[in-house]
Amino acid sequence: MAKIKIYSTPTCPFCRMAKEFFKEKKIGFEDIDVSADRAVASELFERSGHMGVPQIEVNGKIIIGFDKAALEQELKDV
Numbered sequence: 001m002a003k004i005k006i007y008s009t010p011t012c013p014f015c016r017m018a019k020e021f022f023k024e025k026k027i028g029f030e031d032i033d034v035s036a037d038r039a040v041a042s043e044l045f046e047r048s049g050h051m052g053v054p055q056i057e058v059n060g061k062i063i064i065g066f067d068k069a070a071l072e073q074e075l076k077d078v
Helices: 013-024 038-048 068-076
Strands: 004-008 030-033 055-058 061-064
Touching (some): 004 013, 013 068, 038 061, 055 068, 061 068
Antiparallel strands (some): 004 055, 055 061
C-alpha cells in the first residue's frame, strides 16, 4: 500500500479535490495542514522548492499540485 501525505490548507480548492480523489479510490492518506505549522511549511519548501499547495507525497516522491495523471501513474506501480 502506498504511503500518501497531502500537504494542504483548509481553503485550497485543489487540496479538497485531491482528498476527494483519494477518498473515491478508497486510498488512505495523511492530511497535513501547512497553515497550522510554519515549521512544516518551511521544511516542505526546502524539499520541493515550492510554496503552493497541494503538494502530495507518494512513497517519498513529491507531486506538485493536483496532477491526476501523475498521481494515477505513481499509484499504478504500488
